[in-house]
Amino acid sequence: MIHTLLSDGWMLTTTPANAFEKPSDISAETQQITACVPGTVAEALENAGMFDRNNPHPLDTHDAWYRLALKTDAPADVMLHFAGLATVAEVFLNDTLILSSESMFESHDVSVHLSGNDNLAICFRALAPHLARKGPRASWRPQMMNTQGLRLIRTTALGYMPGWCPEIHAVGPWRPISYSRPAEQAIKDLVLRSDLSDKGDGLLSIAFKLQNRTDTISVHCADHSLTLQQNDDGDIAGQLTIPSVAQWWPHTHGTPQLHDVTLKIGGETYPLGQTGFRRIEVDSGSDGNDFTIKINGERIFCRGAVWTNADIMRLPGARTDYEPWLKLAADAGMNMIRIGGTMTYETPEFFKLCDELGLMVWQDLMFANFDYPAKDETFCEHVKTEVSQFLAGTASSPSLTILCGGSEMHQQGAMLGLPETIWNGSLTQEILPELATRQRPDVPLVANSPSGGALPFYPNSGIAHYYGVGAYCRPLDDARRANVRFAAECLAFSNVPQQQTLDRHLSVPAVIDPTWKKQVPRDRSASWDFEDIREHYVTELYDVVPNRLRREDPSRYLDYSRAVTADVMEATFAEWRRPGSSCNGALVWTLQDLMPGAGWGVIDATGEPKPAWYGLKRAFRPVQLLLSDEGTNGLDVHVINETSAAQDLIVELTCLRDGSQPVVSARRELHLAARQTTTIAASDLFGAFFDTTYAYRFGPPSHDVTVARLKNAADEEVMSEAFHFPLGRSWAMHAPDIEVHLLRNDKGNWCLKLTTNRLAQSVRVQVDNFRASDDWFHLAPGAAKTIELVARSGDEMLPSGEITTLSSKQVLRF
DSSP states (O other): EEEEEEOOOOEEEEEEEEOOOOOOOOOTTTTTTOOSSOOOHHHHHHTTTTOTTOOOOOOOEEEEEEEEEESSSOOOOEEEEEEEEEEEEEETTEEEEEEEBBTTTTOOEEEEEESSSEEEEEOOOHHHHHHHHHOOOOSSSSSSSOOGGGTSSSSOOOOOOOOTSSSOOBOOOOOOOOEEOOOTEEEEEEEEEEOOOTTTTTEEEEEEEEEOOOOOOEEETTTEEEEEEEEESSEEEEEEEETTTBBBOOOOTOOOEEEEEEEETTTTEEEEEEEEOOEEEOOOOSSOOOOOOOEEEEEEEEEEEOOOOSSSTTTOSSHHHHHHHHHHHTTOOOOOOEOTSSSSOHHHHHHHHHHHHEEEEEEEEEEBOOOOOOHHHHHHHHHHHHHHHHHHHHHTTTTTTEEEESSSSSHHHHHHOOOOHHOHHIIIIIIHHHHHHHOOTTTOSSSSBBBOOSSSOOOSSSSSEOOTTTTOOTTTTTHHTTTOOOOEEEOOOOOOHHHHHHHHOOOOOOOSHHHHHTSSOTTTOSOOOOHHHHHHHHHHHHHHHHHHHHHHHHHHHHHHHHHHHHHHHHHHHHHSSSSOOOOOOEEOOOBBBBSSSSOOOSOOOTSSSOOHHHEEEEEEEEEEEHHHHHHHHOOOEEEESSSOOOOOEEEEEEEETTTEEEEEEEEEEEEEETTEEEEEEHHHTTTOOOTTOOOOOSSSSSOOOOEEEEETTOOOOOOOEEOOOOGGGGGOOOOOOEEEEEEEEEEEEHHHHHHEESSSSEEEEEEEEESSSSSSSETTHHHHHHHEEEESSSSOOOOOOEEEETTEEEEEEO
């Protein structure tokens, strides 16, 4: 069925709430502006110079009228399709009400007759009066939302969480509007599902209806086909088995293999898109407290971040909107993205991209923090419709890995001391599981995030939101002590963007300027913000006083602020990924900022990776080397191979005095089979006792840093590096002499080849019009480091820029 998009020609008028009942009541002299569809009122007003995203005014106190002169070639019976209307909306055709919608998350199809010269209008009623209405009594009231009415209205929490995101309200036709004419052979109610049997066979289930009788019907996938039969009601269903099918894997563990699916009806071929075959299991472990995701029988260490939105002004859903963000996620070695319950549902285009990129998706259903009125029949009908439509739209996507009943509802009730019978109710225990089981039996469902254990927010069982390292200012070793099993959220910091982003979008004094502080996230009722948290770790890791540094050397304060979040994230994931760790996965809060500034995102609002992103990129490598301080047991070297191929490797370990002089060193060749890990004690590598962790303290320390390198045995290319500071990072702050050489690699890309005479901490590479493949890294003597430069545009210019380090004030220009 061909859809004709109704995207152009729309005019927007905002009016006082309930001032007009139908579109003809609006005076012709009322001010109108052009509007995009799909789009939002915020976007249209900003394009007209009537809205400032940095100082937003409320958009939920007025009605917004979208109007279109709808001209077609001839009169016709058509189906109007509304993919998403935010939020309380009335649709008029030629002044006649044809649809009332009360949910942002539902799509609607309306059968109408078009005369050829029609007027289509949508009134988005002011949401504020609806949010003020009282409903069934709630058992608790979350503090993070600025209105309790959100529990009764099916709309996003974005815009209603002060301190978390800008107060830009979602209003308008945020998803496409189109119409279609009846097809001669219409395929209706198509459901396509893929799964993988225990034997490795692909199982493709298909079901649909045809309005006409047809003799020959078949489905085709991966060079196999199945003839389908139509019953007397026009229903068609079947399951195609594909022996030993090429499987879909997260990109860190294999190839995200996709297969085209086509339907042949009579002599016509209908492409149905692509699907992948994988089997998902959740292993609770021998103690029943684990949460391990297995894909195709293999344990997957899940790592990634929580998605916010591609653009809070537009709330877009096209491939081009998603692609830059998701590619950066994959480039950083992330293999999972979580869409949290405070956000919005994303479109099937999001999942198609994740399918291609090998990114697993943890999907919260859009419920968060509130005590929802699950006994209200109207509310439940909306819930069933939105969830069913979402699951239908993503039915063939292998990337959908976990369905979750929402965010922090269980935690909210439990933290207030309420009994489990109050906060663990029918919504997450009955209604949502029934929907998920019926439509996506291949995808595990968890009741809530967090959940499990003696209390749902304890990190030592099930799913955690872990902020011990982070908001609770616990030392870095708390990441082990907390016995985290799976962190669906973790490591929230006020991550400072790169300087070029600040220069262009937030050129104000850090921390002391109100404009800066406005973009720093905070919990609504807390006396601290996440900048305070970041500064706590600056003191802990580098033994400097942020307040003083901020006054005396603001640029250096920002560099410490950038370096610390990269260091903390890299160190924490090293703990969680080591063999023997209790942790099976962790997702950083969040992937991207919604506004320019020092927000939670590891990518800033302009799409530029922050230093924290680079730290995660180093921490997430599929072939990885890690160091862990085991105290009086010495230093352990961990090597991980998550890939599907065996690896021939070389491990090198060197302890340096003054960041330059080798005190002891070792080298060992190593063969790791596919998806194998190993742990080697440093003393085994050295062949004798050496106090690598300075735990025994027999005399003054003999070294201030240990450098470990993992090399490919074939060409001795460095694949991974790790650093251990037995006395702390501040003891290893040296003034290095770095040399840089500009060259081209075999792909024709510009590269920087860096060498140093002594350890350089947190090396920053700033190159005009280029993005470095690595940044804010430690550089040690003994091996050159090559940084590939990716051009931001297609220009073949000669790179120029500067290199600085946290351990020295010197600037190296090239």
